[in-house]
Amino acid sequence: GNSVTQMEGPVTLSEEAFLTINCTYTATGYPSLFWYVQYPGEGLQLLLKATKADDKGSNKGFEATYRKETTSFHLEKGSVQVSDSAVYFCALRDTGNQFYFGTGTSLTVIP
Amino acid sequence: DGGITQSPKYLFRKEGQNVTLSCEQNLNHDAMYWYRQDPGQGLRLIYYSQIVNDFQKGDIAEGYSVSREKKESFPLTVTSAQKNPTAFYLCASSIGGTRYEQYFGPGTRLTVT
Numbered sequence: 001g002n003s004v005t006q007m008e009g010p011v012t013l014s015e016e017a018f019l020t021i022n023c024t025y026t027a028t029g030y031p032s033l034f035w036y037v038q039y040p041g042e043g044l045q046l047l048l049k050a051t052k053a054d055d056k057g058s059n060k061g062f063e064a065t066y067r068k069e070t071t072s073f074h075l076e077k078g079s080v081q082v083s084d085s086a087v088y089f090c091a092l093r094d095t096g097n098q099f100y101f102g103t104g105t106s107l108t109v110i111p
Numbered sequence: 112d113g114g115i116t117q118s119p120k121y122l123f124r125k126e127g128q129n130v131t132l133s134c135e136q137n138l139n140h141d142a143m144y145w146y147r148q149d150p151g152q153g154l155r156l157i158y159y160s161q162i163v164n165d166f167q168k169g170d171i172a173e174g175y176s177v178s179r180e181k182k183e184s185f186p187l188t189v190t191s192a193q194k195n196p197t198a199f200y201l202c203a204s205s206i207g208g209t210r211y212e213q214y215f216g217p218g219t220r221l222t223v224t
Contacts, residue, residue: 032209043115043201043215044154051210089153093209097142097161103153 002027006090006102013080013109021075021105023064023090031092033057033066033073038087038104047075047088080109113138115216117202122221124196132187132219134202143185144203144213147171154201160185161207189221196223 007022025033032051036044048057050066050073057064062077073090090102115136124130136143142161146154156169160179174193179185185204189196199220203213 030209032211034212036215041218041220043117043217044203044213045215046212049212091213093211095209097207097209099144099156099205099213101154106151 002031002092002094002098002100004090004092004100004102006088006105008103008105009087010106010108013107015082015109015111016079017109019075019077019080019084019107021088021090021107023073023075023102025071025073025090025092025100027071027092027094027100029095030068031094033064034091034093035062035064035073035075036089036091036101038089040086044089080107082109082111085109115202115204115214117200117216117219119219120217122219124221124223126223127191128223129191130189130196130221130223132189132200132202132221134185134187134216136183136185136202136204136214136216138204138206138214139182140204140206140214141182142205142207143179144205145169145175145177145185145187146201146203148199148201148218157187157200189223196221 034049035047048059050057053068144159145157158177160166202216
């Protein structure tokens with residue numbers, strides 16, 4: 001079946017460090033891929049998305065590229081800030097309109 | 112502003128009582144979803160509805176019930192049959208089509224003692 005696997009956390013980085021959170025997926029057909037962010041006690045917010053192979057989603061300095069050959073959608077940011085501390089979820093929507101989420105990766109950025 | 116509202120933000124109940132969580136959206140989305148989130152864990156799908164008057168069980172439907180009488184509303188009832196109801200509950204909605212994301216509400220934290 002379809003699934004999303006993302007790197008285990010927690011991840012702790014110093015401010016201005018480079019961030020990568022790995023995400024790989026299993027799906028038939030051509031799913032859409034998403035990254036969501038969740039701040040403590042809140043719902044999930046869409047961070048970025050890509051709907052076809054080789055698309056790059058970007059928002060607020062975060063980027064992720066839809067790589068069909070490696071079935072990956074890794075999240076990157078060149079220079080993290082304290083305000084980026086949150087939990088990040090990778091997700092896919094398959095051609096049957098079902099959503100699948102990774103288990104989330106907690107990021108803490110220290111000054 | 113369009114969005115999803117969930118109320119209340121915090122809910123406290125005694126064991127053995129049923130409780131209903133509200134979810135309303137004004138985005139004109141056809142599909143609505145309920146997820147449960149436990150501390151440090153991901154999302155687990157409870158129920159979803161693709162259209163009014165129709166809904167499907169998700170992965171952990173036991174002990175929960177829903178209704179979808181109106182497009183904008185998808186209330187979740189946590190029944191006394193749910194063994195461990197204390198959790199953070201998230202409602203979401205989406206439009207049809209693979210390209211589109213889910214929109215999430217702010218969540219309701221339910222504590223049952």
